[in-house]
Amino acid sequence: MKRNIWRRALAAVLLLPLLLCAGCGKKESVTIGSKQYTESILLGEMYAQLIEAKSDIPVVRKLNLGGTTVCMSALKGGEIDICPMYTGTLYNEVLDHALDGQTSTEEIRAICQKEMDERFGITVSEPQGQNNTYALAIKSARMDELQARSISDLEEIAPDLRFGADHIFYTRTYDGYDGLVAVYGLQFREALKMDSSLLYEAVDAGDLDVVVVFSTDSLLRKYELTCLTDDKVLFPPYEGVMVCRNAVLERYPVLKTLLNSLTGMLDDETVQELNYQVDVMQRSVEDVAKEFLMKNGFI
Amino acid sequence: MNWPALLTAVATHLKITLLGVAIGAVVGLPLAALLVRFRRFGRGVFSVVDAIQTIPTLAMMTIVMLAFGLNDTTVVVSIALYSLFPITRNTYVGLTGIDAGTIRAGRGIGMTPLQIFTGIRFPIALPMILTGIRLALVTALSITTTGVFIGAGGLGMLIWRGIQTRNMGMMLSGAIPASLLAVFCELFIGWMEKRLKHSQ
Numbered sequence: 001m002k003r004n005i006w007r008r009a010l011a012a013v014l015l016l017p018l019l020l021c022a023g024c025g026k027k028e029s030v031t032i033g034s035k036q037y038t039e040s041i042l043l044g045e046m047y048a049q050l051i052e053a054k055s056d057i058p059v060v061r062k063l064n065l066g067g068t069t070v071c072m073s074a075l076k077g078g079e080i081d082i083c084p085m086y087t088g089t090l091y092n093e094v095l096d097h098a099l100d101g102q103t104s105t106e107e108i109r110a111i112c113q114k115e116m117d118e119r120f121g122i123t124v125s126e127p128q129g130q131n132n133t134y135a136l137a138i139k140s141a142r143m144d145e146l147q148a149r150s151i152s153d154l155e156e157i158a159p160d161l162r163f164g165a166d167h168i169f170y171t172r173t174y175d176g177y178d179g180l181v182a183v184y185g186l187q188f189r190e191a192l193k194m195d196s197s198l199l200y201e202a203v204d205a206g207d208l209d210v211v212v213v214f215s216t217d218s219l220l221r222k223y224e225l226t227c228l229t230d231d232k233v234l235f236p237p238y239e240g241v242m243v244c245r246n247a248v249l250e251r252y253p254v255l256k257t258l259l260n261s262l263t264g265m266l267d268d269e270t271v272q273e274l275n276y277q278v279d280v281m282q283r284s285v286e287d288v289a290k291e292f293l294m295k296n297g298f299i
Numbered sequence: 300m301n302w303p304a305l306l307t308a309v310a311t312h313l314k315i316t317l318l319g320v321a322i323g324a325v326v327g328l329p330l331a332a333l334l335v336r337f338r339r340f341g342r343g344v345f346s347v348v349d350a351i352q353t354i355p356t357l358a359m360m361t362i363v364m365l366a367f368g369l370n371d372t373t374v375v376v377s378i379a380l381y382s383l384f385p386i387t388r389n390t391y392v393g394l395t396g397i398d399a400g401t402i403r404a405g406r407g408i409g410m411t412p413l414q415i416f417t418g419i420r421f422p423i424a425l426p427m428i429l430t431g432i433r434l435a436l437v438t439a440l441s442i443t444t445t446g447v448f449i450g451a452g453g454l455g456m457l458i459w460r461g462i463q464t465r466n467m468g469m470m471l472s473g474a475i476p477a478s479l480l481a482v483f484c485e486l487f488i489g490w491m492e493k494r495l496k497h498s499q
Binding site: 067279 | 361447456
């Protein structure tokens, strides 16, 4: 009982500034957030430059925020207005639906758009084109030798192949290693667990034949790996989308069109290349974003 | 290397850290002194202070962010909250862990409770108090690097982006100043401790 009182006191102390600050958030600008990795920062920067070029709205950048939880709290609290996201993340982590492989890409997107709007007052854009999900990759140079274009092609040769993935992949219920065995019937000679940064080195050195990667990772380009088509659709869709608070869209209607201006402009290879320019070529995010927008006639 | 940007980052890093610990001390020291006087509140207050300490950094900043926004202030407030534990705990233990005979001797020569506090308790507790502040400071320096995840300034951005893009130079340009700051803070408090000892 005593503890309970203190907990309430703590909550009151923490909430007090919140009440004091409520209503002091009206500002004449739009704030763009992003998560803490290159791809998200790049997409955030692109939209920032787009809005700066196509409108008079002052843009504030809050890029590199610590993950979905921070971004969603910041969006709900009005600390940021626009943020790059992925449909799979919204569907699974934010809206709390299970990614069980039973729902199609289009259905997942539609559910995200509908429920994000209803529950949080947040608009989800049309997909930009890239799908940042799990993928199986092999050395591009060995494509002909292995005769593999899709994951199904591995079925017969799998007993001769060594497979590697990070620890998390083995713990996922539907879209992890168990799913790979169940859906594709793959039985590899060896299935190893290692940190994702080591996977690339290992497949490059020929110690592994097939590795699990993220489909837009810049290292796929650096180590010249090719992703196999997920022909039986095991991996859930993580389509890149932009989310925006409805309140901001009402205040700045021009954002409604700008939010969808990158629709269909990206694909996995393009994003790999953009990430590669930043991660491996060590170019600045601003330059790479600007170059992309200029090349595609946006600015 | 971009020296002006690096210096700004170091200055911001130090500012956030010192401000946070200072606020923590301004709240924590009197709190501990009051708890010595009103001991029955000790358990309650410390259970809150302990509970704050167990909140993971990013979760704490996400909560504080809702009130103070995505900026340095959120990190300062988080550090102040985290500093309460080492500062209040150490001060309290320092102030109460004094040999009862010494206090009685003070009372015996006619010292008032206030004189006992300023003349006996506080000077004897001082090394413990400084240790608490030192602990808070060094912890705070590392909390400040996490501030990058809620849009605050400091050295965190260099360290994190350096790790992300496998840019060793960038990572070290953040990590080395951060550890140097920790060493300097240690040395500074050590020096202060020594001076205070001499002046007594």
